[in-house]
Amino acid sequence: MSGSIFLYSTGSIQVLNMTDPDMVKELANFKSFDIGRPLFLQKERRALLGMGILTSNGELWAHQRKVIAPEFFMDKVKGMLHVMVEAAMPMLTSWENITGKKGGSAEIVVDESLRNFSADVISRTSFGSNFAAGKEIFNKIRQLQIAMAEQSMLGVPGVRYLPTKTNREIWSLDRSIRRLILNVALKHEQDSVALSTKDLLHSIIKGAKARHFASQTPEDFIIDNCKNIYFAGHETTSTTAAWCLMLLASHPEWQSRARTELLDVCQGKPIEFDMLRKFKMITMVIQETLRLYPPAAFVAREALNDLKLGSLNIPKGTNIRIPVALAHRDPVLWGPNSDRFDPGRFANGIAGACKAPHMYMPFGVGARTCAGQNLPMVELKVVLSLLLSKFEFALSPNYVHCPAFRLTIEPGNGVPLIFQKLY
Template sequence: MEILVKNMFASLFLLCVCSLAVFFYNFLWLKPERKREQLRRQGIKGPQPTFLYGNISEMKRIQSTEKMSRKDGAVVHNYALTVFPYLKQWRKDYGPLFMFSTGSIQLLHVSDLDLVKEIMLFKSFDLGKPSYLQKERGPLFGNGIIASNGPIWAHQRKIISPEFSMDRVKGMINLMVESTLPLLKSWESRVESEGGIGEITVDENLRSLSADVISRACFGGSYSKGKEIFSRLRAVQEAMSKKCLLIGIPGFRYLPTKNNIKIWRLEKEIQSLILNVVKERRVAATTCEKDLLQALLEGVNASGVGPDEANRFIVDNCKNIYFAGHETTAIAATWSLMLLALNPKWQIRARAEVEEVCGGRLPDSDMVRKMKTLTMVIQETLRLYPPAMFVEREALQGLKLGQIYIPKGVNIWVPIITLHQDIDIWGADAHEFNPERFARGISSACKTPHAYIPFGVGARTCAGQNFAMIELKVVLSLILSRFTFSLSPKYCHAPAFRLTVEPEHGMNLLVKRV
């Protein structure tokens, strides 16, 4: 009898192991392979994936080879070749439309302009943000407006978009000026103390400045009050960038690796800090001006959800705005200063415009509107160095884009930098800094206007683009009015992908008073 029971348990154990093996084989290989086969039948090719890892091993190999041959330092704007060399290689091998895999995630690389236009025009909730943003990037984005889909996203957009309308943003210009003036004073002191020319790592300063602006504009407090939140968000961003190629490997984010443990700890700390800010606001709600935080509180109260769900809603969207509202703008300002430092004629031209428009006064909404040259400089900066590298979408249901059927679960990557520097679209000088191309607006800057997408495409276009453009004009105009600048000999040009594209070794400029 005892032997019979042991045999039964052994048989059950073996059955469970076999069942799990079949389940995982189906989940990790057969299911993704069916999606790939549907794409292959439509003539879409790509590198052959391996079990569990997809094409990650090949991506690492190509990237490692490229890194060994790369010489950091030379300022080459066509940096996508070094940051994502495997996409360059596969585009050369398979054309503008190809597929590849990271773990169990199936990706469709789309740089075909007709399909990009289809994505822009697609209105249905069937095409949304990738689910891996909530899973793999959850500690940074959660289910906030950047990563959410369907009715939840529509509700968030309805709350957040009005707070970044042009009329609202114009009312924030004085606040932006007030935040920038201390930066100018600190640079003046630095220049004076170093004998008339100061060497400044400007990206660090601009990140703090942009954080102060978004704190004051949206959350009713200065950067010093939210400093701990920003420092932890930055730490999460850096930790996540270390495992960019590992998204899609099943279960990897649950492993207690040193990096994952750090991310989990930071996520809890960020949530606690944001809830403290929310608690203070709820106490002082009757005396506070209407801002984004207040709109989020009122929006979640009107939805009638429970306290835990309400807290998640507020925390996730605060994280999204804290991150997107300061990180991307600071990086855009950093690259703008680099390009003006490299192109002194445009620096002189932009400064002359600021002096003519402002006449020695601090900028206001009317002055900002008249800064055409500075607008062109910013637009060209966002063409060459867009903060985001990809427009990311997922087919939440099977759907058609043009003549292509996209199976449910397939992710779409539109490489922004590839479109922004395509010679066939922008001309022979596509890899060069030439703001003049925007002299007659975006529609005349290139052959196909929908190839210029620094703020995304379609219904999911960045809600804060008005805020970003105005802040960039205010900050750059004030810097230009006080300082001239050039690249420091210490600067080493090496754009790096850390969820945004930023200078790997910092941005060192030599700064002196006008």
């Protein structure tokens, strides 16, 4: 096979690479449990993700999705708006103080602040605590993410079992994170009896008791899914926000257009949920950022049984990978300027931007599409609108463009921006 569909191997893993739109559509429409998440991820990413919703398969995954997905329906996310605004305030105040002390203009590296903001949002909305309470968990998950990214770059089979310095760090962090999450869950269970709290953690604890699986204890059900939400719920959002700011700083005309629309919609009033629908420019900027810098490098699946996909017979154990960045920059699908930042391509939605809309997959594709995608989209609109209303920003001369794979694709050397207060 060649071109948009070809087979290669990494060690003992056979990989079917796929960017053919018809085959991707077949995969997206495949509903059977015969296709699932790659089994090797459950081993390689066990410390970070365990057997949570991001890595599990079959009936276990279906139960996890049934428990978790309703917590991110838009009517629930709508009620989280005030939390997002509150979580952004310390960051905005800090940046206003920094620019104020420097005469109204200062260089700020935004990554850590954005990571703290999104961690605070997921902590408050999903676990009933603020960032301070969840800080130790987030810090350890971040350390674990970096350590595991270093380990995965080695590409040596079985290296995860050796007592190397990195592996010892991974094992220690895993134990600490388990203990911390169990403590949060236990306290939450005690508090929720008194306060009648009904948030995501409540649903996860309830879901752990509702059904029992041979492959996962109730305790692991809670720990693994909390890890998944802690990681996916804040890391991808903060990374996308950093890329958004980098691109808006690099394209002042789009920054200006987004700000003009924002000021016109808000009319100096605090942000309300109904305003978000009118932020057309900001939505287009987010969509274009996710096209150029999707958080995940691949959509990854595995044939869990022999199966037929389109005209192909795929043996059990074959991994299927769609390189998302390649699909998102294919000039056949997106036009000759597919490498250029042009939010205007989304003026008529995804269908108007891409000849095969299913090839736009920042949140995955098919049945395994991200259950929580409403939260980051609303969160990104909130944080961008607040920043655009208070600051103009340009790319610092110190910025070095260096996308790095650390399980998500993030700015390798951070995003330093020159902020100018608007008033």
